[in-house]
Amino acid sequence: MTNSYEDRVLRVLDHIHDNPAGDLSLDALADVAAMSRFHWHRVFRAMTGETCAQAVRRIRLHRAAGWLLQSDRSPEQIAADVGYPNPRSFARAFSEAYGVSPAAYRRTGHPTPAHPQFRTGEYPMHPVTTRTEPARRMIGLAHKGAYMEIGKSFESFAAMCEARQLWPNVGAGLAIYLDNPDAVPEADLRSFAGAEYRGPDVPDGMEERHIPGGKTAVLTYKGPYSGIHAAYHSLFGNWLPSSGEEPADRPCYEIYLNNPRDTAPEALLTEICLPLK
Incomplete structure (x- = not known):
């Protein structure tokens, strides 16, 4: 059954990667996981070390960073393609995550954040x-x-x-x-x-x-x-x-x-x- 929960986490991560501009609300991701809305978010946090919202933000910005370096899309188009409602909110989120503006990142380039590791087993045990x-x-x-x-x-x-x-x-x-x-x-x-x-x-x-x-x-x-x-x-x-x-x-x-x-x-x-x- 361990793999069942790992499969759910991986399915949700794949969904976020494949649909960065889509509905990635907490309830929508619980539907993708096919799990109770009351408990899905706790499972995800416990197994990845991130909340669903943190994972969505990280993956969206990871995808944006790749497009900034590997495509000629404008920052405004990239903002829309990764689900940000306007370029200003995208630029603010990107700068907070990467330490530079999208334009500066495109000029210089930086490493992208790593994929989270599963955290199962790292918490104190209780009966x-x-x-x-x-x-x-x-x-x-x-x-x-x-x-x-x-x-x-x-x-x-x-x-x-x-x-x-x-x-x-x-x-x-x-x-x-x-x-x-x-x-x-x-x-x-x-x-x-x-x-x-x-x-x-x-x-x-x-x-x-x-x-x-x-x-x-x-x-x-x-x-x-x-x-x-x-x-x-x-x-x-x-x-x-x-x-x-x-x-x-x-x-x-x-x-x-x-x-x-x-x-x-x-x-x-x-x-x-x-x-x-």
């Missing part, structure tokens, strides 16, 4: 199991912005539970992460902070979410929450390509097995859950 998870009903608060700041929403959720004496009906802490932080601007990231809930009605000021049950890959991470992002790279770069499994088209979620209020950071336990088909 991963496959199990059937139950469906979960949760309550909590929507959060928008940096995922590392979701603690603010958890603090508000906990205060509301305390004030309303909801704890007898509250279970394990949960968070759903709806966007990929490698692909979505930090300010636009969407998540949901809360916990399982056994009460009859959704408390005022909170929202309800349902997490479907089913086959799930569960990575157990031990350590401070600041290291969780790297653990995702391990899940998608180490475990998934060799697992023989296919992600479902649903977001990852996290289960918090202990409480940071009474647990040392290095002893915190988090289960990162990847729904599978």
